[in-house]
Amino acid sequence: MSKKLLLGIIVVLLITNIASLLFWNKEEKVVINDEDSAKIDSAEPVASIGSEKVSYQQWMEELRSEYGEKQLKSMIDHEVVNQLAEENNIEVDEKVIDREISFLYTMQGIMTEEEAEKEEAKWREDIIYRYQLQDLLTKDMSILEEELQTYYEGYGDQYDFTESVQISHILVDDFETADKVVAELEQGASFDLLAKEYSIDDETKASGGYLGSIYTSSQFLPSSYEEVALKMDNHSYSEPFQADNGVAILYLHRKLPSITFDYEEIKPYMESELAMQEMNQSLSADPLWEQLEIDWVYGN
Structure with a gap:
């Protein structure tokens, strides 16, 4: 070039x-x-x-x-990894990518559908690069089957993702007020602004009723909220329903299903991670440059 x-x-x-x-x-x-x-x-x-x-x-x-x-x-670096991964037939399982994306969603705040689509595209590219790079760096290493089995028994569940919902709510005293809120939502009013105006939940009203990403198995998610949220579509609000402390209206930003792996599914990824630890290798593409002819303006 x-x-x-x-x-x-x-x-x-x-x-x-x-x-x-x-x-x-x-x-x-x-x-x-x-x-x-x-x-x-x-x-x-x-x-x-x-x-x-x-x-x-x-x-x-x-x-x-x-x-x-x-x-x-x-x-x-990205092109080196891309070319070498293609040469070595290294692909990343879609299930692994979905798991990583789900974890990233739980660490994000509220995003519009358009924002989420753009972020997810970036995340996907970074996830594939990271796993392919790790595999390339460790492809000549092998880990004993016994060591892999022991590691899976102790830490295998860390690769799973627990079902979660990212939600906001508006909590009011009665159905009459709730119906008024819904009428304004139907006219195009902003959910977060209505939460600030109507919600009686002092802990969340200042943030537009945002409750965050919550595992559906969490004790912090009321059972009535879980039941309603799991029936909703992303980026939609619910009908008013009776909750423990009043009448609630939910907004579901995103629903993230559970993702689990058996031993054979996650084995290649555990093996490369353990190999990285044994090699004391940082996740850098520098060692791979020598496998390709690279000429760039900053030197060889």
């Missing part, structure tokens, strides 16, 4: 990292934000501080010098 092409890749990636995609037109206008189509003129200063100005070229050069090597290396 030529140095000019690699430098071009650097520029594209750097602009992407500041939430932008760069598109040139004949008037030298640059789209710097896809969401609102904000534009700048690359021939004009990007900032002015008193009499001092910062040119577009200065800005780009600073980005290249500050982040260029790190970001280009990351791009090469």
